[in-house]
Amino acid sequence: MTGIDFATPGALALALLALPLLFVLRTRRRAAIPVSSAAALSGARPGPRLRLARALPALRVLAVVLLAVAVAGPRRGDARTIVPGEGxxxxxxxxxxxxxxxxxxxxxxxxxxxxxxxxxxxxxxxxxxxxxxxxxxxxxxxxxxxxxxxxxxxxxxxxxxxxxxxxxxxxxxxxxxxxxxxxxxxxxxxxxxxxxxxxxxxxxxxxxxxxxxxxxxxxxxxxxxxxxxxxxxxxxxxxxxxxxxxxxxxxxxxxxxxxxxxxxxxxxxxxxxxxITRDAFDDYDYFSPWFAGAAAALLALELALGGTVLRRSPG
Missing domain, CATH: 3.40.50.410 (von Willebrand factor, type A domain)
Structure with a gap:
């Protein structure tokens, strides 16, 4: 058996798209609410719900990486498979x-x-x-x-x-x-x-x-x-x-x-x-659907959480 490789390894470069996306999501701010003084809030620590809400964009970044892997075509197989009747x-x-x-x-x-x-x-x-x-x-x-x-x-x-x-x-x-x-x-x-x-x-x-x-x-x-x-x-x-x-x-x-x-x-x-290349053909198991499915699940999870339990109140 051969190890894991990729049908289109160059497609892994698409994962680099996650970097500008991460930058945009981290620097984006909601419109600030004007207050007379923030001194009273200086010692307050964010609660679990807020911390989860801040981490939510990481799901989208990870989904982009998984989609890039799916496009690259991860596979595993035997490159010296013999087919009966061939040769x-x-x-x-x-x-x-x-x-x-x-x-x-x-x-x-x-x-x-x-x-x-x-x-x-x-x-x-x-x-x-x-x-x-x-x-x-x-x-x-x-x-x-x-x-x-x-x-x-x-x-x-x-x-x-x-x-x-x-x-x-x-x-x-x-x-x-x-x-x-x-x-x-x-x-x-x-x-x-x-x-x-x-x-x-x-x-x-x-x-x-x-x-x-x-x-x-x-x-x-x-x-x-x-x-x-x-x-x-x-x-x-x-x-x-x-x-x-x-x-x-x-x-x-x-x-x-x-x-x-x-x-x-x-x-x-x-x-x-x-x-004829009768005994040297590529017989691979492809894992792209698994990575694409995982990416879709992460995006769905982000949308579900962002629209329900982690939804921010309108400012």
Missing amino acids: VDIVLSLDLSSSMLQTFGDSTRLAVTKEVVREFIRTRENDRVGLVVFQQDALALSPPSTDYAALDRMVADLDSGLLPDGTGIGVGLAAALTMLQESTAASRVVILLTDGEHNAPSIRPEAAAALAAALNIRVYTIGVVSESPLERGREIDERLLRAIADQTGGRYFVASNPGQLQDVYDEISSLERSR
Whole structure:
């Protein structure tokens, strides 16, 4: 929970209006009654009724201060409230085909991908993350979850050969969409990573992309490629990956070294944070009505007392 603050703190300056009001009320005098001598009254002390009557204007001054506080909007709340059904659900769809064992920097494509994905998972706060792997077929390993420790262990244990070899981009995407189909999150995203061309006799990638667009699920595609443009053209179908991303409102990224792959996941994370502030909205209890009510009560009390028990006799 946060402490007390004000929606419009500058409005507190209105309380300064109480100063000239206090000055006017203290210096205002009723018309004096002429007497021949005040010597006889010099030792007289004012009675309780007179003292209360003199203090009566303080109620008006205090009412002005309370009204200024009410206008400033005092509030207390939790600025990190999670609303059920709001947020980002992300499914990571990872290619585990044998080509992912090729050298990539000082390691292999798969090893680097696993480290980058594990870091991506560790930096989540309230996003739910699911995991799908694919080769010729797809395997759903975890539905969207905030159990990041379990997800981390799953990714760490991934290896090529879990499924018949091949690159089924369509089935890898379709399996991820199935996970997100019933999601009520405000933002639903698939991040699909591959280093090859679709070559599996399964769901066509174009059909899966059309389904993603119909479900309003963004697909970010990542091509892990060689640094050589010549090799890159033979390894991967960039036209297809770009078309999938464009059709669903996502983006296509290229990673030809470990640093670029890390940058890609960082950029995707930044893009999603900028799209929706799902877990950081202001949920406050406002106390303005209480202060305004108290000010009105003080003004009413002043009028009631000034017009009845503390009413001065006409001079």
